[in-house]
Amino acid sequence: MKIRLQLFEFEDLPWFPRVIRAGMMDYLRFMISWLGTYQPIVPLLREAMQRTNSLQLLELCAGAGGGTEGILRQLRATGLPNTQITLTDLYPQPAAWQLLAERTPGLAYAATPVDALAVPSALPGFRTVFSAFHHFPPAAAEALLADAVRQRAGIGVFEGAGKHWLEIALAWTVLPVAQLLFTPFMRPFRLSRLFFTYLVPLIPLFTIWDGTVSILRMYPPAQLLALAHRADPTSVFQWQAGKVRHWWGPEVTYLIGTPKNVA
Incomplete structure (x- = not known):
């Protein structure tokens, strides 16, 4: 699927209930962690961090932190034992992040809002964006990459899908059933989550819509590279984009940029 539709997701709307x-x-954090969605990109991320001499990851648009724990553990176990990661978001979720930080050595978070298009210089590190880059229309996506180039911060953009029609079918069938089955086991525990899943099922309904739109909004590798080259007109970064496949089938789409000359 090569088309990209700039539709809307409810979670992006400022009036949408927190x-x-x-x-x-x-739910997204639970499923990404449980499925190990981003494990296939760990070797790519490790190589990029080594090229930039960085042991600090700065996760932008972290949401609830889905997949972060597994990636951090894998990096630490495969050659980068001192890796640290800081979670940030324009809409911070300190309650969810505190739970991750308590059980995951090397994980911290910024409790104040962080704009991915203008990251404060006080937050250094190799930048990552998991499951969120599709939220940005082309101009904003280019600005996000340009900010990394301007501050000479390596960046990795990762989407946990390959942009296929089958993934949309799964979003309408299998994944809603999984949401109903797994919701009682999600932490931190929230009565509101149970209420809005089973009694007034707004969470599943909005998840189906946003999950479908996420796939339609995704940038395929060629478009990711085009955005990167516009954000880096003087080619001071090295860019690569593509897809990697999980051992059991699903794909991850990625874009990685690192400065060509690292001190």
Whole structure:
């Protein structure tokens, strides 16, 4: 699927209830972690960090932090034992992040809002964006990459899908059933999550819509590279984009940029 449609996701809307957004983010974090969605990109991320001499990851648009723990553990176990990661978001979720920080050595978070298009220089590190880059229309996506180039911060953009029609079918069938089955086991525990999943099922309904739109909004590798080259007109970064496949089938789409000359 090569088309990209700039539709809207409810979680992006400023008036959207925080309690529903939090419930959707909790589900996304749980499924990404449980499925190990981003494990296939760990070797790519490790190589990029080594090229930039960085042991600090700065996760932008972290949401509820889905997949972060597994990636950090894998990096630490495969050659980068001192890796640290800081979670940030324009809409911070300190309650969810505190739970991750308590059980995950090397994980911290910024409790104040962080704009991915203008990251404060006080937050250094190799930047990552998991499951969120599709939220940005082309001009904003280019600005996000340009800010990394301007501050000479390596960046990795990762989407946990390959942009296929089958993934949309799964978003309408299998994944809603999984949401109903797994919601009682998600942490931190929230009565609101149970209420808006089973009694008034707004969380599943909005998740189906946003999950479908996420795939339609995704940038395929060629478009990711085009954005990167516009954000880096003087080619001071080295860019690569593509897809990697999980051992059991699903794909991850990625874009990685690192400065060509690292001190």
